[in-house]
Amino acid sequence: MTKRVTIADVAKKAGLSKGAVSYALNGQPGVSETTRQRVLRLALEMGWHPNSAAKALSGARAGAFGLVLARPASTLGIEPFFMKLISGMESAMASSQTALLLQVVPDHAAEIAVYRRWWAERRVDGVFLIDLCRDDPRVPVLEELRLPAMVVGGPGHHGALPGVWIDDTSAMVMVMEYLAALRHRRIARVGGVPGMLHTELRTEAFDSVAGRLGLEWSVTISTDYSPEQGAQVTRRLLSSAAPPTAIVYDNDVMAVAGVSVAHEMGVRVPADLSIMAWDDSVLCEITHPPLTAVSRDSTAYGAQVAAKLLALLNGEVVTEVEETPPRLVVRGSTARPG
Amino acid sequence: MTKRVTIADVAKKAGLSKGAVSYALNGQPGVSETTRQRVLRLALEMGWHPNSAAKALSGARAGAFGLVLARPASTLGIEPFFMKLISGMESAMASSQTALLLQVVPDHAAEIAVYRRWWAERRVDGVFLIDLCRDDPRVPVLEELRLPAMVVGGPGHHGALPGVWIDDTSAMVMVMEYLAALRHRRIARVGGVPGMLHTELRTEAFDSVAGRLGLEWSVTISTDYSPEQGAQVTRRLLSSAAPPTAIVYDNDVMAVAGVSVAHEMGVRVPADLSIMAWDDSVLCEITHPPLTAVSRDSTAYGAQVAAKLLALLNGEVVTEVEETPPRLVVRGSTARPG
């Protein structure tokens, strides 16, 4: 195989020292503009690429961010949110040659272990923290390790770590006011994992708006986000003596499962039951009827989070950033109750 | 922050040279068993972790495998297959402290560029090649680079690269014989992206079995795997003068879309139309009726592929490996035509 081209090779060919070449390549002061151009051209010609290990070892960055997903693989794969978030992150990381390390783990304890190892091995320059919980045990660990981190979530509850959040509270207000305007008076919510901050924020908003609007009846039932539980809860709700006329689901796959259950039970959507999904995706478009959904731009969210982590590493002060608020996409699954 | 513990610190405390400590830590000969135990205990106590950059720079491995996904993020996120595959890969990589680098790109050209860069930077020790195509342009590049790679696919068409494959041909035979036994004589197939090897193998098997069984009519229509196209093709098929009595879909999301279209058009499943999904997932279980599917263990598949790549790096000879064949999971979406 052709030998790898190192900085020494470039320096030799250029008639310069390795140091000078390094300065030229990294846009550092210390070389004249003409020299820099010459070196850059030469490096390109010779097919030089920085050895990431050497770069990392000599004090520069590892050139990688880490993302740990602590959910069962079966659930992860099915939620379009994650891949969109990831591809958004990568689009923002590309310009700075930063790679993404991905790890799927069963729980928070394993996740924390991964952070410790990654940081001890200097595998990553920073990490993204996802699915923020109240009293999240991961936050103090990251703070103590001083591992640069950006929290995907909030507001608040992430200690001194910076975070990017989407306003779930006002999105829920929007959802409820929309359903109330359609004259729904009995609304159920099939919620996500209790303890997760966005779940709790939505629950609080749901309850408080339900009270303010003077609904006849409202309830939140928690799930693990899986379509199985979504289906099961829907079945229970629709079997009750006085079923809801509208159900709000905390993700898209549970909403799709809800539609199936309605079909199965002979409940017409939206004539007998309005269904709303949280997080829009093609899944919402392929069901019959297509689902009204709370839509957020997950790719842009990912890009924003990654950009902020890069900014943090560049010494900028980043605390808490609010993403653009979600929109309501009205499709065929919601209507005035019959 | 507390200073990082290096091998020199451990050596000093142990009263040994750095070399001796390195031998002890890596299970190399050159130290007595008692010394090795003492060093290991000390390293653990002191919280020593190998610096991945230093390790990689001194000739050892980068400690990472790369996976590039060249599909639109919108499609990726929705197919449970990928996350299962990824989590399977990681489970096999965990024991050897190997991380997974993930990159999402728009096309093969970008994917090839990523391989070149990763290898030039020595970011990875090897890569997984996914979605193998006929005359795949990525194969000769990886061969030329001598970048260790395991192909997720086959049989054949991956040059000198080793691959792990699942027998799609006999799975298709199984599917067709099952449908024929139910007395289906008009079978359509909503296929994946043409050019992808598994798509083509399935198409060939579909055509040849259709001929052998003497079906009245059969057809394959290609798609991009998206639910939109799955829905669109289904609509067209069901609108024809003599519609099929059974449709086989090349993935799960298109099959789910197909069920929605059937509902929408008043076509009863399975009374009027049998539907089969390829790749089983919770998606298949949540529709009404639940979908009969070709099921393969994607997590085990990923684990197998990763284990083989590790074996390859350890100098073992790996050529072509066949995974356990897929099973047919019969649920409510298939029946004898009315």
Next chain:
DNA sequence: CTGAAAGCGCTTACAG
């Protein structure tokens, strides 16, 4: 079985 030393390919003060 153990120690001293060179080297991996970069970056970065430090002199000139």
Next chain:
DNA sequence: CTGAAAGCGCTTACAG
């Protein structure tokens, strides 16, 4: 503006 040198934290021949 440029050169020579040390150092990052490991691994691995090479002597003893």
